[in-house]
Every structure is written in C-alpha cells, then in structure tokens.
Amino acid sequence: xxxxxxxxxxxxxxxxxxxxxxxxxxxxxxxxxxxxxxxxxxxxxxxxxxxxxxxxxxxxxxxxxxxxxxxxxxxxxxxxxxxxxxxxxxxxxxxxxxxxxxxxxxxxxxxxxxxxxxxxxxxxxxxxxxxxxxxxxxxxxxxxxxxxxxxxxxxxxxxxxxxxxxxxxxxxxxxxxxxxxxxxxxxxxxxxxxxxxxxxxxxxxxxxxxxxxxxxxxxxxxxxxxxxxxxxxxxxxxxxxxxxxxxxxxxxxxxxxxxxxxxxxxxxxxxxxxxxxxxxxxxxxxxxxxxxxx
Amino acid sequence: xxxxxxxxxxxxxxxxxxxxxxxxxxxxxxxxxxxxxxxxxxxxxxxxxxxxxxxxxxxxxxxxxxxxxxxxxxxxxxxxxxxxxxxxxxxxxxxxxxxxxxxxxxxxxxxxxxxxxxxxxxxxxxxxxxxxxxxxxxxxxxxxxxxxxxxxxxxxxxxxxxxxxxxxxxxxxxxxxxxxxxxxxxxxxxxxxxxxxxxxxxxxxxxxxxxxxxxxxxxxxxxxxxxxxxxxxxxxxxx
Numbered sequence: 001x002x003x004x005x006x007x008x009x010x011x012x013x014x015x016x017x018x019x020x021x022x023x024x025x026x027x028x029x030x031x032x033x034x035x036x037x038x039x040x041x042x043x044x045x046x047x048x049x050x051x052x053x054x055x056x057x058x059x060x061x062x063x064x065x066x067x068x069x070x071x072x073x074x075x076x077x078x079x080x081x082x083x084x085x086x087x088x089x090x091x092x093x094x095x096x097x098x099x100x101x102x103x104x105x106x107x108x109x110x111x112x113x114x115x116x117x118x119x120x121x122x123x124x125x126x127x128x129x130x131x132x133x134x135x136x137x138x139x140x141x142x143x144x145x146x147x148x149x150x151x152x153x154x155x156x157x158x159x160x161x162x163x164x165x166x167x168x169x170x171x172x173x174x175x176x177x178x179x180x181x182x183x184x185x186x187x188x189x190x191x192x193x194x195x196x197x198x199x200x201x202x203x204x205x206x207x208x209x210x211x212x213x214x215x216x217x218x219x220x221x222x223x224x225x226x227x228x229x230x231x232x233x234x235x236x237x238x239x240x241x242x243x244x245x246x247x248x249x250x251x252x253x254x255x256x257x258x259x260x261x262x263x264x265x266x267x268x269x270x271x272x273x274x275x276x277x278x279x280x281x282x283x284x285x286x287x288x289x290x291x292x293x294x
Numbered sequence: 295x296x297x298x299x300x301x302x303x304x305x306x307x308x309x310x311x312x313x314x315x316x317x318x319x320x321x322x323x324x325x326x327x328x329x330x331x332x333x334x335x336x337x338x339x340x341x342x343x344x345x346x347x348x349x350x351x352x353x354x355x356x357x358x359x360x361x362x363x364x365x366x367x368x369x370x371x372x373x374x375x376x377x378x379x380x381x382x383x384x385x386x387x388x389x390x391x392x393x394x395x396x397x398x399x400x401x402x403x404x405x406x407x408x409x410x411x412x413x414x415x416x417x418x419x420x421x422x423x424x425x426x427x428x429x430x431x432x433x434x435x436x437x438x439x440x441x442x443x444x445x446x447x448x449x450x451x452x453x454x455x456x457x458x459x460x461x462x463x464x465x466x467x468x469x470x471x472x473x474x475x476x477x478x479x480x481x482x483x484x485x486x487x488x489x490x491x492x493x494x495x496x497x498x499x500x501x502x503x504x505x506x507x508x509x510x511x512x513x514x515x516x517x518x519x520x521x522x523x524x525x526x527x528x529x530x531x532x533x
Contacts, residue, residue, distance in 0.1 A: 006399070013395045020387055104382025108440065111346040111378070113371030114399070288366055292348040293339075 010114065010122035018126050023095055024133070027088045031134060032141040034084060035075045039145035042066065068143075068150040069161040075142015079135040079174035080240050082233030086181045086206050088134055093182040094198035096127055097189030106292060116288050124280060127182055128175070135174035139167060166243065173243035173265075176272050177236025181206060183279035190287050206233075229263055232275050238268035298357075299324045299448050299479045300345065305354035307340050307503075314340040316503040317354070322481055324447075327474045329494035329511070330483040331521075333529055337503040338483045339378070342452050345481070346376055358448065375446030377454050381437030385426035389417055389436050392425060393443060400444045411439040416465075430457035438469075449473060452483045467493055491521040501529045 018024055043066055046059070054062075064070050079085040100106040109119055151157055185202035192198060214228035228234050242265035263271070300322040307315040315337040322328045332338045343349035344356055347368040356363040361370040383392045390412065397403040412421045415435040425433065434457045441449060451470075455463045463486075470480055470493045484490050490497060491511060498508035506528045507514065511521065518524040 009398050013398050016391075016395060017384060017387070020384070020391070022386065103385065104380075105384060106382075107346075107348060107378065108382055108396070110348060110365075110368070111371065111376045112374065112396070112399070112444070113347075113368045115368060116365060289350070290365070291343075291350060292365075293343060 006114070007118045007122060010109075010118055011125050014122045014126040015129070018096065018130060021095075024092065024130060027092060028133060028137045031078070031084065031088060031137045035078045035138050035141035036145045038078075039066065039071075039074060039142055039149075043145070043149045063153075066146050066149055067153065068147055068158055069163060071146030071149070072143050072162050073139070073167055073170050074146050075138040075140065076135070076170045076174050076240060078142070079138035079171075079178070080233075081177040081181050081236040082206070082210060085134055085138060085174065085178055086233075087203060089131055089178040089182045090185045090202035090206060091199055092130055092134075093127055093185035094189050094195045094202060096123060096130075097186045098193065098195030098198045101189075101193035101292075102195060110292065117284065120284055120287050124183075124186070127186065128179070131178045131182055132171070132175045134178065135171045138174065139171050143167075169243045170240065173239045173269070174236075176269060176276075177232070177239055180232040180272055180275035180279060183276045183283070187279045187283040187286070190283050190290070229261065230271065232272060235263065235268040235272050235275075238262035239265050239272065242268075297324050297360075298322065299359060300328075300481060301357040302341070302345070303355050303357070305341065305344060305356065306352045307337070307344060307349060308352045313503050315344070315500075318500070318503075318505055319354075320498050320505065320508060322448075322479060324479055325474060325477050326495045327470060327480040327482060327493050329490035329497035330481060330500065331485075331487065331490060331497055331525060332483075332500035335502075336500040338500055339452055340503075341500070342376075342378055342450055342481075342483060345450060346374070346378070347371055372444075373447045374450060375441035375444065375448070376450040376452075377434075377437045377441045378450070378452040380430060380433055380457065381440065383425040383433065383436060383440075386424060388422050388424055389428065389432075390421040392436065393439060396440055396443055403444055407443065411443050414442070414469075415439045431459060431462055434458055435462070438466075442473075446478065448479045448481065450481045453485065454482070455484070455486060455489065463489070487521045487525055491515075497521070499525060499528050 046062055066074065077083070110116065147157060181202065184205060185198050188201045189195065189198035210231055210233040214231060217224050217227060241262060298321040302318050302320050305315055305318040318341060330338055340349060344351050345363065347363045347365050350365050358370040359373060363370060390408065393408045393411065397408050412418045415438050417432065417435050417439065420432060425436065428436065434454065438454065455466050458466060467489060470482065474480055482490065482494060494511055496508065496510050497514060499506045514524050515521060518527070
C-alpha cells in the first residue's frame with residue numbers, strides 16, 4: 001500500500017492522531033506562554049526606574065527592538081533549533097516515533113499492508129507541519145507581546161510597516177532550523193524503539209554536543225573554531241538572522257554565536273536540509289529492515 | 295481443498311543464534327479454519343510475525359494469496375485481518391476514533407461499517423470512551439473489530455480469547471464458525487486446545503520451532519481421547 005492516495009490517507013490519519021494528542025497543544029501553549037512571558041518580563045525590566053541609568057541611545061534602541069515594527073519578529077529568536085524550540089521539537093519527534101512501539105500501534109498499520117516507506121513518509125510530513133506550528137506559535141506569541149507594548153506606548157499599531165514577508169520567511173527558516181533535531185530524534189526513536197531514549201539522546205545532543213562540546217572544542221583547539229558554525233545550531237542562527245533580522249535583537253538569546261562568523265543563508269539552508277536528509281535516510285533504511293516483534 | 299491462501303515454504307527465523315522457527319512448510323486453504331498449536335516459545339508468534347510482514351525470515355518465504363510477503367512486500371496483506379496478542383491502540387483516542395483511523399485506509403469502509411463492527415463485538419456503548427479506560431477484554435474485542443473492519447479474506451488470530459470472559463470466548467467461537475461459513479479463511483493460534491478442536495478443520499503442532507505434526511483434526515484425534523492428549527504426546531519427549 002504505497003500509492004499516492006494511500007500516502008494521503010495515511011497523512012490524514014497521522015495528522016488526526018497528532019492533533020488529538022494533548023502533547024502537541026501543551027507544547028504550543030507552553031511555548032507561547034514562555035515566549036510571550038519573557039518578552040513581557042523584558043518590557044517590564046526596561047520600564048523599571050533603575051534602567052534609566054543606561055545611555056539614552058541604548059535604552060531607546062532596546063525599547064525600539066521590543067516595539068513594532070522592529071519587535072514584530074522577536075518571537076522567532078526562540079524558535080531556532082538551539083533554543084527552546086529545539087527541545088520541544090525533540091520531545092515531539094520522540095513521542096511521534098517512539099510511542100508507536102510502546103503502544104504497539106506500529107503493528108496495527110504495518111500488519112494490514114501499509115508500506116513502511118509510506119508510513120514513515122506520512123509521519124515525517126506531519127512532523128514537519130508540527131514544527132511549522134511551533135515556529136508559528138513562537139512568532140505569534142512574540143508579536144502579540146511586542147504588539148501590546150507598542151499599543152501601550154504609542155497608542156496605535158503600525159500595521160502598514162510590518163514586515164509580513166520577512167515574517168513568513170522567518171517562520172519557514174525557524175521550521176528548517178528545527179528539522180535536523182526532529183529528524184535525528186526520529187532516527188533514535190526508530191532505532192531504540194523508545195520514547196525516553198529518544199528524548200534523552202536528542203536533548204543530550206542539543207545541550208551537550210551542540211552547546212558544550214563545541215565551546216570546549218573551540219577553547220582547546222582555537223584553530224577548530226570554525227567547526228561550530230557548520231553545526232545545526234549555528235546554521236539555524238545564520239538562517240534566522242538573515243531571514244528575519246529583527247529576531248536576534250529582542251531578548252538577547254542569540255549571543256551564542258559569539259565571534260563566530262555566520263554562514264550565508266543559502267549555505268545554511270542547504271546544510272540544514274542536508275543534515276535533515278542525512279538523519280532521515282538511515283531512519284528510512286533502518287525502519288524498512290527492522291524486525292518488529294509480533 | 296480450495297486454493298492455498300497462505301503458503302509457508304522452508305520458513306526459518308533465527309535470532310542471534312536462537313532458532314525460533316526452523317524449516318517450516320505448510321499451506322492453509324481457502325475457507326478453512328486452521329489451528330496453529332504449540333507450547334510457549336514454540337515459535338507460533340514469530341511465524342505469525344513473518345506472515346504479517348513484521349519480521350524478515352532468515353530463510354524461506356511466505357506467500358499470501360499467491361504473492362510474497364516480506365517487510366518490504368506487503369500488498370497482499372490488505373486482504374488480511376490480524377489480531378495478535380493484546381492489540382495496540384491509541385490510548386488517548388476513543389475506540390470509535392481508533393476504528394475510524396483504520397477505516398480511512400479503505401475506500402470501501404464507511405461509517406456504517408465502523409458502527410456495525412462496534413456493535414458486532416459488543417462495544418457500541420463504550421465506543422466513545424478513550425481506549426486507556428478499556429479492560430483487556432474490551433481491547434481484545436476492539437482488536438477483533440479492527441481485524442474484521444475491511445472484510446478480510448484471511449484472518450490471522452494469535453490467542454484471540456486471551457482476556458475474554460467465558461461469554462466472550464463462546465461468542466468468539468461462534469464468530470469464527472460464522473466467518474468460515476462466509477468463506478473467510480482463519481489461521482488460529484491458541485493455547486486452548488478444546489477451543490481449537492471445536493472450531494478448526496486442520497491443525498499444525500509446532501515445537502521448538504519445528505513442525506511436529508499436521509493434518510485434519512479427525513486424523514490427528516485417531517487413537518487419542520482428545521486434542522489435548524494428542525498434543526501432550528506430540529510435545530513430550532519420549533524416554
């Protein structure tokens with residue numbers, strides 16, 4: 001059963017399975033609360049009297065970065081793979097892949113002639129849509145918080161000046177930056193058949209390998225300092241900063257780049273897609289050849 | 295005998311040196327109820343895993359409706375219904391929604407068929423409840439509804455009465471009789487020899503991965519009080 005219509009039916013079924021899960025909506029809700037909440041916390045901090053000691057230009061620049069139109073894209077800073085978005089993507093991909101084994105539902109589909117390729121492809125398609133939803137959530141939460149601040153300080157919203165095109169590209173860029181993490185986690189979930197192992201290893205890669213190991217490498221071998229910029233975290237940052245320039249300003253979570261020169265957005269996008277495919281290819285191979293105990 | 299619906303040829307499956315199934319050859323014909331017997335660890339579930347394309351045979355092959363089945367060739371399984379052990383469902387969805395998800399794969403299965411299957415297994419009153427609230431017996435009934443949903447021509451059942459109460463077991467026996475009368479071929483793996491004796495036309499006995507005996511129930515019972523006596527003699531090593 002690998003015809004296009006089967007794939008469409010499977011994808012519809014997969015999306016119904018995912019949309020019926022509390023996990024997806026809980027992740028989106030938590031993400032929205034955190035992004036919106038952090039923006040509001042920063043706005044509140046800037047409004048505090050002790051901040052008035054800052055140079056007036058710096059204070060004005062910071063406030064402008066939290067107001068529309070500049071702050072419109074601020075939420076995307078969180079959606080990147082090396083931020084909170086990456087961790088949420090790992091949990092989602094682990095649940096989507098691993099729990100089918102735990103619940104023995106993978107048997108339910110495969111034993112009725114569903115092709116393994118079509119099954120996996122439908123899962124990857126629905127996971128991509130879920131990542132898009134996470135990126136969109138971060139963007140909307142940030143836009144809502146900065147919009148509220150703009151309305152409070154200016155009395156009106158500059159709808160005509162909003163960079164809608166950049167917002168769309170930024171959401172897509174954020175989605176692409178999440179994809180390698182989700183693909184790697186799906187691979188681990190298929191190989192280990194465990195949600196817990198997939199979450200543990202996925203988060204471990206995100207936090208330890210990408211963040212700590214790369215920094216240690218740079219400290220020990222200064223000439224190897226270029227390596228981190230080719231890792232998904234930095235690639236995501238390269239892409240986001242070019243696609244949605246406002247996204248790196250607002251809450252200051254983009255400091256990880258330090259002095260590393262970022263790659264061009266095209267190169268970053270291609271490498272992110274390559275990382276995603278590099279994780280999906282062995283996932284497909286392993287799943288096609290996997291023995292699934294009856 | 296009709297045409298073979300299921301054909302296993304020199305089928306073997308080894309797991310890291312353990313010979314779970316060894317050189318198994320048998321055929322199941324259209325419209326019959328075939329009993330697949332064996333003690334725990336005999337290789338019954340492994341064999342069923344290979345029939346359903348979940349496990350890749352180490353050697354030999356499986357044919358369903360004349361077409362090969364492997365994990366990458368499963369087209370003929372579209373006409374197969376299976377209930378293997380305690381079936382898995384999405385616990386956060388209701389029984390009805392779980393069936394609807396599966397029904398979406400088949401253009402011929404509509405909402406009325408979903409409701410009819412829920413009624414047939416006696417779950418219409420609990421169909422709106424999430425599967426995580428179901429008892430093992432209710433999950434087993436839902437599994438049977440899922441297996442029958444698309445009107446399969448071959449039904450593969452592995453311990454279908456586990457978790458069912460005596461009433462449910464009697465209903466299952468009657469259902470199997472009805473299905474075979476309707477021309478559905480049934481491949482039934484069970485520990486319950488009395489049950490197999492009552493509903494099956496032919497049986498095969500698997501022990502330590504190897505086929506010990508197979509034939510009609512009538513033939514195998516010759517010289518034995520019942521199927522249990524035959525089974526015990528077959529699987530007990532002679533001194």
